[in-house]
Amino acid sequence: MNVPEGLKYTESHEWIRADEDNVVTVGITDYAQQEMTELVYVELPEVGQQFSAKDEIAVVESVKSASDIYAPVSGEVVEINDALADDSAIVNNSPFDDGWLFKLKLSNPSELEHLMKADAYTGKIS
Amino acid sequence: MDDLRRSPLHDTHVQLGARMVPFAGWEMPVQYEGIIPENRAVRQKLGVFDISHMGQLFVSSDKTGVAADWLDSILTNNVAKLDVGQGQYTLLLNETGGVIDDLIVYRQSDTEYFLVVNASKVDEDVSWMQTKLPASGVSLTNRSDEFAGLAVQGPEAVTAFQAMFGKSQQLPERFCMSTITTDNGNVIICRTGYTGEDGFELFCPTAAGSHWWQQCIDAGATPAGLGARDSLRLEKCYPLNGNDLAPDRTPLEAGLAFAVDLHKPEFVGRETLVRQKTKGLHRRLVAIKQTEKSPPPRPGYSVLSGDQEVGTLSSGGVSPNLGCGISMAYITSGHNKIGTALDVEIRGKRFPAEVVRKPFI
Structure with a gap:
């Protein structure tokens, strides 16, 4: 199971990468995409929407089930991954790179400190 | 587990x-x-x-015709028409014409019948059938x-x-x-x-x-x-018992008239079916196809015509072969003709869909 160093993780299997200017990129982990199986639909938030940490922010759906994705931190959506509208399997094939879901501008950067590091997340899923 | x-x-x-x-x-x-x-x-x-x-059930009688007569009194299709080696899709109904189970019955020999039933219904089928069993002459064995x-x-x-x-x-x-x-x-x-x-x-x-x-x-x-x-x-629009078939839905509403022989003088549930056939059906199980990109339709989602709720999805998902959302639902009459435009409500949003001919492919 791939759990890249340098990313932050949540209990609900989102990953968070800190970019520049208090912007983070969010996706679901390799473990999550394997558990979900082949994704057939990804519902993303709209750019400009505000979310608090732990809000339902997106939905990923496999043939069998729908799973909520939670905002790992509070902030405003500044970009979404439009490519997923045509091919949600990108999330399965490249969960940490091409399969990212959305970017948030942090409203409370200190929330990042509450997230798990790679080793803690690895412990949780193994 | x-x-x-x-x-x-x-x-x-x-x-x-x-x-x-x-x-x-x-x-x-x-x-x-x-x-x-x-x-x-x-x-x-x-x-x-x-x-x-x-589940695998076996029904037999000492005399030819006795087991068939009994099965014909509790199943919708016509068991008497089966030659040895032939089978037919049929339904086991409750007294009010609702579906207990759908199954296939085969005539294994002159006097023995082989029934393949749904896993979730084996016990219920057997209990129900036992209450209908005559005092002697027919035996029912669950060999699942x-x-x-x-x-x-x-x-x-x-x-x-x-x-x-x-x-x-x-x-x-x-x-x-x-x-x-x-x-x-x-x-x-x-x-x-x-x-x-x-x-x-x-x-x-x-x-x-x-x-x-x-x-x-x-x-x-x-x-x-x-x-x-x-x-x-x-x-292929084959119904799944528990989703598309239920004790408060009849085989006529489910579009399974081909498996119902109303010419038989008597079978459990027949009265309701005869009445429905005479007076018409209030709802029918129809095939619904999403006409624009949408999340996968899933069981339980509401189906709307304008602001009126006209049904609830009983089965649904993304068709791997069509690449779009497909579903089935019991839709109120007046809204269930092929070509009718409907909306499926998914997480508070409406997505356009259409009643289409069965099967989807």
Whole structure:
């Protein structure tokens, strides 16, 4: 199971990468995409929407089930991954790179400190 | 999954890396490689499903015709019409015409009938049938624990059958059965399935399950799970009991009139069906297709016509072959004609859909 160093993780299997200017990129982990199986639909938030940490922010759906994705931190959506509208399997094939879901501008950067590091997340899923 | 029953093929599934899920009181494989590739394997080549969870009941009588008469008093289709070796799709109804179970009944010999019923309904079917059993002359036996079951489905099924049983053996005609004696026990072969493809269902002694599974794999079948099975049957609009069939829905509402013989003078539930046929149906189970990109339609979602709720999805999902959302729902009359535009409500948003002809493919 791939759990890249340098990313932050949540209990609900989102990953968070800190970019520049208090912007983070969010996706679901390799473990999550394997558990979900082949994704057939990804519902993303709209750019400009505000979310608090732990809000339902997106939905990923496999043939069998729908799973909520939670905002790992509070902030405003500044970009979404439009490519997923045509091919949600990108999330399965490249969960940490091409399969990212959305970017948030942090409203409370200190929330990042509450997230798990790679080793803690690895412990949780193994 | 402590209280769940396990198929005789359980270890085989685990070794293959199957994802095991609870289904109808059993722990069964929902997928191996993936629902979409498994669906495609069945449509294009050959797949094999473990159906050991399904129930096998035997009904017999000493005198010819007695067992058939009794079955005809509790099933909707016409058992008396079956020749030895023939089978038919039929329904077991409650007193008010609602569906207890859908099943296939085969005439195995002059006096013995073989019934294949849904896993989730074995106990209920048997209890119900026992209350209807005459004091003497007919016996009903639940032998579900004695059989492993495999469904071998796909365009290459005939070739696979010959590879497994030799060219001297004949695959029965559609909806017919035969019994083949082998070194691995007697094997019942039924030319039926739940995928819409050619194929057969094989019932063998529990201990021989792994042997015949491997024979299917060696004959070119791809292991396929319940997820693929559900997507295949939905594409063909085959109802799933518990979703599309229920004790408060009749076979006429479900569009299963072909399996109901109202010419029979009497059978349990007949009165309601005759009344519905005379007075018309308030709702019908229809096929609904999403007409624009949408999240997958799923059971429980509301169906709207304007602001009026006209039904609830009983089954739904993304069709791997059509690449769009497909579903079935009981829709109120006036809104259930082919071509009617409807909306499916998904997480508070409406997505346009249309009533289409069955099956989807």
